Amino acid sequence: AAMQRFLGPLLCLWALRLPAGTGAAARGLDVASYRERVRAMFYHAYEHYLESAFPYDELRPLTCDGQDTWGSFSLTLIDALDTLLILGNVSEFQRVVNVLQEGVDFDIDVNASVFETNIRVVGGLLSAHLLSRKAGVEVEAGWPCSGPLLRMAEEAARKLLPAFQTPTGMPYGTVNLLHGVNPGETPVTCTAGIGTFIVEFATLSHLTGDPVFEDVARKALKALWKNRSDIGLVGNHIDVITAKWVAQDAGIGAGVDSYFEYLVKGAILLQDKELMSMFLEYNKAIKNYTKFDDWYLWVQMYKGTVSMPVFQSLEAYWPGLQSLIGDVDNAMRTFLNYYTVWKQFGGLPEFYNIPQGYTVDKREGYPLRPELIESAMYLYRATRDPTLLELGRDAVESIEKISKVDCGFATIKDLRDHRLDNRMESFFLAETVKYLYLLFDPDNFIHNDGSDFDVVVTPYGECVLNAGGYIFNTEAHPIDPAALHCCRKRREEQWEVEDLMREFYSRKKTKKFTLKRPPDHGQEEDAKDPKDASSEKAGERRNSKKSSHSLLSCPSQSFNSKLAVLGQVFLDNT
C-alpha cells in the first residue's frame, strides 16, 4: 500500500520520539537531551538573525547587526530554510518561503562568487523547492518539475552562466549578477570553484528540462580531468583561460575539497559511471601520494613531494565521503585522527601542523565549520559507533561554552585562547546545526532508508518521491534523487515500461517471443530494443570496460567491522 503522507503536525511529533541508538545508552549519552540542545542552539541563532540582521546576508553576533557578505540575498535565511524543516518547524518554513518569494531579487549590481552563490543560494532554493510539499506548502500542479522556488533557483543559476563562457569551459570565480563577467576579472579560479556544480546544475536540468546547466557543469568537470598531472593529481588554482595551474598544491582540503565530493555525489545522484571512474582514479593517486598514517597531507601535484604537513579543518569531510562509497574502515581511522585535534582545542583550527601537533600561524580560527560533524553523521549511519555521538556531544558543549554570545554564535578567531570574531557564517545554521541535529536524531525523515515514501501525481504521471537516499550538496542542502527521475527520465521510460508490462502478462501466449531471447542479456537488449539508446550505450560501455565489478557499488563490510567500534581499528589482512 502506498504511503501517501501529508506531513504537517506529524513532523513536530517526531522530536518527542525516544532515541533508537542503543550503543549510546551504554555509555550514558542522552541523545534526546542533546538533540534538544541543538534545537535550542538553532533558534538562538536564527531568531537573533531575524531580529537584528535580516535582510542582510549574515548576522554579526558581537555587534548585534547584519552585513552583506556573499551578495545581498538574505543568505542566512535561504541557507537555514531546510534546517527548519529538519527540525520539524513547518509553519516557519512556509512563512520564509513567502518572504523569499517576495523579498529576494537577483537583478542586482553585485559581484558574487559563482561557487558560493551556487552552493548556498541555488542549492538552498532547490532543496527548499523539493521539500516544500513535505513542509505542507501548497504546491502547484507541475511540482516537482515547476514551482516558484525552482524558478528562483533557475534565475539565480542563469545569472552564473556567463562565468562559464571561457575557452576551457572552466568558469570565472566571480560574476556580476547584472552585467556578467566584469572586464578585467581575474581568470584564476580554485579547483573547487570549477568542479562544484554538477549536483545543483544537473538537478536544475533534470527538473526544468533545460540541459544547459548540466552541460556547462560537465564541461568544467571534464576540463579539470583533462588537466590533471601525470601522477593523477590536481592543484589548487588554475587559470581558466590558459588552463595553467597557478597553485600546484594537491590535497583534499581547501580549494579542492568539494570537487572530489561532487564527483562522488554526482555519480550517485545521476548513476554516472564516468564521474565515479574519475573519482576512483583520483582516490588512487591521493592514497599513493598524500596519505600518511591515516592523515592526508599536501603534496606538489607533479612530483608528489610533501609541501605542507598540515591537516585542514575543511578536510574533515573526507571520512564522510569515504563512508558513502563503502570505505568505512579507512574513514573511521582518519576520523579518529581528526577527533584528537578537536579534543586538543575544542574545535578544528583551519590548519593544524601534524608533526608539531599545534596550530599554524594565522590559521588558528574555527568559524564553526561543519565538516567533522558531517563525517560523524555519515559514519554513525554506517557503524552506530557511540564514539561518533561523543564527537557530537563535544561539539555541542564546545560551541555552547565557547562561542555562544547574547546575539548568536560567534566565529572563534583563535582556538588557542578562544577569542571571538564578529561573524556568524551562514553555514552554521545550514550545515553545522543540521548535521548535529541529524546525528542526534536517527529517526529523522532525512535518514529514511526507503521504508517510507510519497506517491505524487503530476501532470506527467505518477512519481515515487521522498524514498530516502538524499544527496546533500556541499552546503548540506538535501536533494531527493527520485525527483530527478520524476521529471524527465520517467517520461522517457514510461512507454517502454508499459510495453514490458504488457508482455509480462501475455508471456504465456507469446511464448516464442520470450523463449527466443538469447541467453546473454546485453545482446538481447540491443537486438530487441534498438530504439532504446541508453541500453545500447550501456552495452557498449560494458564491452569497453571489463571491470570485475560495477563502479557504482560499495564493497560489503568485512567481518572485523563488527568489532570496529569505540575506537578499535583493524589492519587489513592483506
Added chain:
Amino acid sequence: SCSRAKDVTMPAKLPVNFFSTRSPVIDLFRGQLDYADQLRQDSEIVLYFFYAPWCGQSIAAREEIERVARRLSDQVLFVAVNCWWNQGKCRKQKHFFYFPVIHLYHRSFGPIEYKGPMSAVYIEKFVRRVMTPLLYISSRSKLLDFLSNYEPGVVGFFEFNASPQPPGYLTFFTSALHSLKKDYLGTIRFGVVTDKRVAEEISLVHSGSVYLHRHANTSLIYPKDVMNFTAENIYKWALENREMLIRWLRPHGGKSLLLNNELKKGPALLIFIPYNPLAEIHPLLDEITKVALEYHKCNKSQAAEADLQHLGDSDSPAFDSSVTDAHLKFSETFPIAKYPCCNTVVLPQWHSISRTHNVCELCVNQTLGVKPNKVHVPHCNFLDIEAALDSFYLQEHTFFQVISNTIECSNFLSFYSPFSYYTACCRTVNRHFLSFISSEKTIFQTPKVAFSSHGKKDNTQFSIPHIEDRNCFIPDLNISSTNITGLSCRTNKTLNLYLLDSNLFWIYAERLGASRSTHLKEFAAIVDLKEEVHYVLDQNQSLVGPALENFIKNFSVLYSPLKRHLVDDPSVHFHEEHVVTEVTTNTFHKTVFLSAKNVLLLYYAQWCGFCASLNHIFIQLARLLPPDSFTVARIDVTRNDLPWEFMTDRLPTILLFPHQRKEQSVKFPEDFSVNLPNLLKFILHHSSSSSSEPCTKECLHKESVLQQGHISHLEREIQKLRSEISALHQAHDQLEAQLFEARREEQRLQQQKHTLEKQHKTLQIHSEQLQATYDQKNQELLEMAEKLQELADASENLLKENALLRILVASRGGKLQSKDEIKEPLQSEQTLSEDNDISLSTATAASEEKRIDNIDAIETEHSTGNRTE
C-alpha cells in the same frame, strides 16, 4: 560607522567555577597550578583533575570524580585545575593533548596517570590501589586467596623486626606504585608477607625476597644476584614474566589496535560479565578463572606430576633453602615448557594403529631452555610435526590396546632432540562420532592418566622442584570436572581467553549477536578473525563454568558441532503493508525459499550511497509487479549475516530467485544501469517458467489467473491515468487561471496605455501652448530689446550732452577755482571713509564662511543661508 565593527573581537569569557562550591573537590578554575602544588603538601594522597571547561569528556567525568570524592574525601585530596584558561599557570606550564587528565600522587611519588574508564567505580578502585599499593597478607588463608586470583600476584617477604623498616621494603613499595604508573589497569597485584611461617608456604625464607606467582608455569623468585633490586626492575621483571591466562580488555575509546592485536593471535573467547571493581567477591569471575586455569593446566600438570614423583623418590622435603637457590641459578635459562603446538593427524589406512584409531592429535612439547617471556606460536612449524610423526610411528606399540570409543594419549621422546617430547592422543572417528560429543567424559582424558614413562624421563633431566605444585593443594582449584584440563595444549585450535566488562563494553556483545532485551548482561562468544566466523554460547544458558567448558570443548573438537553465528537485525519487524519486503537473517529462508513466488532480492546497506539512491526504483518495481506471483525484497547485509553461499562482496547486488528453481538464483548483471526497464527485462528473461508443457486444465487456470492479474494491472493503470488526467486538469485550471490573470493584466496594460496616450495628448497640447507662450515671450523680449536699444541710444545722447555739460562745467570751473579753494579738502575726506566701511563688511562675511565650512558639510544649508544673509 560600519567599518569599525569589522574588527570587533571579544576575548574568551572569564573562567568560572566548574565544580559547585559545595563539592568536596577543590576547584582551581583559574588554573592556579602553583597553589595546587602547595596543596599537595597537606595530604598523603592527592588526585588532580586537569580539565578544560569546554570539553565534553571533562564535563562527563566531572560527576564521576565528584562521586569518588564524596566517598574518599577524608583520605584523599581532590583538586581540579582548569588547564585551559590561557592566563592560568597550568596552561602555561602543561601541554595536554586531551582532557581531562587525572594525576595521582602518593606523597612525593607521582604523577601516576589514570587512563582507565571514566567511571566512578573504576576510578575509586584505582585511587584505593594508589592509597594501598601493597596488600598486607597476614595469614596462610589470605595468601591462598591472594594467589588464587586470576591476575598475577607478586609477593614480597619482609621481616619487621628491630629496625622500623626492613631493607628493600621501600623499594618494593615503590615498585608497586611504579607498576600502577605503567599499567593503569593494575593487573599485577603486590602483596607483602611479614610472617615467616606464611612466607615459607611459598618458599621464601630471606627477608627481602620477592616472589611472582604463576599458575600454569613455574613461579619465579626475583633474581637479586642478576638484576639490581630497584623498584623499576622488580616491576619490569614481573611484567615480563607474568602469566596472562585470562585478560581484561578495556579499550580506552581512542584509536587503538587492541582488539586487532589480540584477535589476530588466534581464536578468542570473549566473555562479557558485569563487573564492579569495588565488589569484595566476584563469584562469576572465580568460576571463569577456574575454567581458565583448567584449560591452561596442561604443561604444568605434567610437570607437576613428574615433580611429585621425583620428590617422592628422593624423599626430600619440598621447601628448603636449596629451592630458592635453584631458582636463582636458573633464573635466566629456566626450563619452562613453551606453549606446545598441536596438529591433527589423520592416520593412513595401512598403518598398524589405524586398526584401533584413525585420528591423532599430535602435540610438540618442547622443554628447551626457553626464556619465559617468549610469545608462543600457535601453529607448529612443519619440521616439528614431521619429526613428531616419525617418532610417533616408531612408538606405535603404545597404542596396541584395542579399546574403541575412547581416547588414548601417550608421550614419547623425540628421536631428534633430547629436549623435546611429544604427546599423541588418538581416537577413532566413525559413525559413533556424534555420540562422542554428547558424552564428554569419554572424549578427553587428562594426559596424566595415560602418560607413558617417556615424559617422565624427559623431566628428570631437569629435576628441579617446582613451587607451584602447591596449587594442587588449594582447595578452590581442585578439579571437579577434569575433562578440559590442559585442553589448550592438546588442540590445534587454542583459544585465548578475554574478559570484558559488560557495563562498559556491552556494545561489542550486541555486535556479536547478544540479545538486546536481556537484563542479564552476560555473554560469551568465540571469535575467529582469520576464519571470519564467530560462535555464541547459547544465551538461554546461564553463563556458568560447565556451560563455558562445554562451549570451549565443542569448539576444540575436531568436527566442531558449533554453528557459525549469524547476527540478525532485531529492529526490523515484518510489515505486511511494506511494498518492498524487508528480509532479515531469520526470515531469509522463509521469504526467499519457502514462498511460492519469484523473489527479487536486493542486497543493500543503508550507508552505501549507490544503494540508497535506488530506493525509489525498487518501490516502483514492487508497485508494478503482480504481488501474488512476485516478491520484491531487500536485505541490509550490514546488520544481517547470511550463510556463506548467499553472501555477496559488492553492494548493491540484485538476485532473482525464480519461482520453480529457487536454488538457481541469477544475478542482475553489474554492468547494466539499474533502472525500471532493465529490471523488468531481467525478470522477464529469467522468470519464464517451463513453457513446453501441454495446456491442461491447470494451465488454463493459470492462464486465467494471469489474465486476472493483467486486468487488475490495467485497472491500476487506468486509475493512474485517471489521476494523471485530474492532475492535468488541475494544471490546466492553473494555466487557465494564469492565462486569465495574464489577460487581465494585458487589459490593465491596455487601459494604462490609453490613459498614457491621453496624458500624452494633453501633454502635447500643453507643450504646444508652451511653445506658443514661448514664442510670445520671445516676441516680447525682442520688443523689449528694441526698447532698451532705444533707451541706450537715448542715454548715449544724454551722455554726450553730459560730456558737453562737463566741458561747460570745467570751463566754468576754472573760473570759479580760486573762489572754492577752502571747501575742497572737506569733501574728499567724506568719500574716503565711505569706501572703508564697504571693504570691512565683505571681509567679515568671508571669514564667517570659512568657519562654517570647517564645521561640517552637513551644515552647508545653514552656511549658504548665512551667506545669503
